[in-house]
Amino acid sequence: MTDPADLPLDDGDQAILDRLAAVHAMLDPPPADLDERVLFAIALDSLDAEVARYRDQEIIGSGARGSERTHTITFDADSRAVMITITARPDSLVRIDGWLAPAAALQVELRLPEPAPPRVVTADPAGRFAFDGVPHGLAQLLVQPADGDTSPRVVTPAFTL
């Protein structure tokens, strides 16, 4: 007798797999904004950026009455780490304070969803940079290499402010 496992896939198998996909879609759907996040993150104008990995996030403020709520996110790339502290302002905008390690006075770009234009600042020699008055929503950082340095720029995943 032929082993059922060796029979060719048929419509009955297909029906089982289709139901399985449907059940997983019901019980464990991707987040509703996953496509949006990915499409925002990959809308870059060049393809060679080094990808920084999200390492961890730490909530510092409790957000209780009047206290500033801040959280810190660290991204690691092979060539550099980018750490940012996001502080919620009373006017529902946020401030981003960042550090590059190793420290370098590099250009840092904050990408925001269209139609907001990207913002560009230059870190100080200690690797510190800041963006203030940033709206809530998706954002992404790009760190340009130093002048004359041919290494690729570093790009973070999109994160939510």
Add this chain to the structure above:
Amino acid sequence: MALVTLGSGKASTGPARGDRADRIGACLERARSGETAALGDVVRELNPLLWHVARAEGLTTEEAADVVQTTWLELLRRLHDIRSPRAVTSWLVTAARREAWRVRERSRRQVPDGAAQLESVADPDPAPGERLLSDERDQALWRHFHGLPERCRTLLRIVAQVARPDYAAVAEAMGMPIGSIGPTRGRCLAKLREMLLADPGWSA
């Protein structure tokens, strides 16, 4: 509502098969020339697959969403090496698994005692959500699916997300032996099918 979108992410296995490969190929070509927005359709089509790859590795929803995103960003750097539409799917699956392992290892390291390790090894929720399924056939399917060995659950969960011509390539990317699924049924699906056919809840 989930049912309405079922399969919309999966290409037809009929005559449109070649069209799908051509379409993906054209998107990749445009992306290679710098138009990353051309990847939009490919992202929407393959995101559920990558999501389930990451979730099947035991990641939290936050971690899995992150892995999906990082995988696409890494793809941008590899676009010039990945020429065929078929290769993109298996490249993405392989890359997403590697990212997922990396994240899992890291989150284990961060936990001081063995608690999280135990959690990530054990099925986080055995037969989760059976009560959320109203359809009796879905309940039967879910019950028997959870009775399968873990590697079968992972394989079938992932393969169910892809178009039939890609089964074998994806199974291979999952580290499964050739013939684990496609063109033959393979052991995991044969086992599930056998259990379902013996269950009146499914056959009814």
